[in-house]
Amino acid sequence: MTSKLLSREKIIKEAFDFIDKQGRAEFSLRKLAARLNVQVSSLYNHISGEKDILVEVIVRSVKMFTDCINSARGDLVRDEAAFSTGDAFRSFVNEHPHLYEIANTVKWSDSPEAEELNKRYIEPIFILMKQYGVEDADAQVHILRMIRVVTHGFSSLEVMGAFEDDPGSATESYHLMVQSVIDLMKKYGNT
Numbered sequence: 046m047t048s049k050l051l052s053r054e055k056i057i058k059e060a061f062d063f064i065d066k067q068g069r070a071e072f073s074l075r076k077l078a079a080r081l082n083v084q085v086s087s088l089y090n091h092i093s094g095e096k097d098i099l100v101e102v103i104v105r106s107v108k109m110f111t112d113c114i115n116s117a118r119g120d121l122v123r124d125e126a127a128f129s130t131g132d133a134f135r136s137f138v139n140e141h142p143h144l145y146e147i148a149n150t151v152k153w154s155d156s157p158e159a160e161e162l163n164k165r166y167i168e169p170i171f172i173l174m175k176q177y178g179v180e181d182a183d184a185q186v187h188i189l190r191m192i193r194v195v196t197h198g199f200s201s202l203e204v205m206g207a208f209e210d211d212p213g214s215a216t217e218s219y220h221l222m223v224q225s226v227i228d229l230m231k232k233y234g235n236t
Contacts, residue, residue, distance in 0.1 A: 051083055053091040057101045061144075064102055068143040074098075099147070106144040107162045113137045114169045123176050124227055130169055131196060131223040138200035149197070167193075177227075177234035184233040191229065195222045 059080055064072050074095055078085040092098055117133030118126045138145045148166070170192050174185055199219055202208065208215045 056091055060098045061102050061105055065144050069147045103148055106148040107166050110137055111165050127173055127227050134196045135200045142204045177230035179230055179234045192226055
């Protein structure tokens with residue numbers, strides 16, 4: 046690829062694909078330039094540096110994640126929505142562990158998009174809580190944390206292979222945890 050055919054979009058797309066398949070730890074501008082068959086200096090005609098690329102990858106990862114969750118939830122409500130959302134979360138982490146990781150571990154708080162990304166990332170949880178009538182701010186914080194810990198913890202351990210030798214169904218265990226979150230939302234909800 047000549048540098049004339051290079052564009053910001055091609056660079057970001059290649060970086061996104063690279064990180065999706067190999068992870069943030071393996072990523073570098075040198076490796077990215079090699080994949081694009083250009084010199085590292087050619088990248089700087091389109092980007093300001095590695096951080097610029099990583100912020101874009103994070104933005105796209107969060108969008109992909111929330112689109113997946115929102116699509117799975119669709120028009121479902123309450124219990125069906127909770128299980129569908131939980132299953133979509135788990136599937137996303139299993140299919141895109143590196144994108145999930147970068148969206149959760151890279152420090153991007155100084156990015157102008159950070160506040161909007163955080164809202165978008167947790168919005169599906171607040172939609173669920175609203176369906177159960179959870180209006181108390183303290184209860185919302187506790188439920189938000191519980192949902193994030195349950196889904197993140199289980200899915201992260203699953204990706205690492207922690208449940209491969211365990212007897213029984215991992216899906217059944219996961220659904221029991223989702224049910225406990227549903228029960229908590231019912232307890233604190235006013236519906």
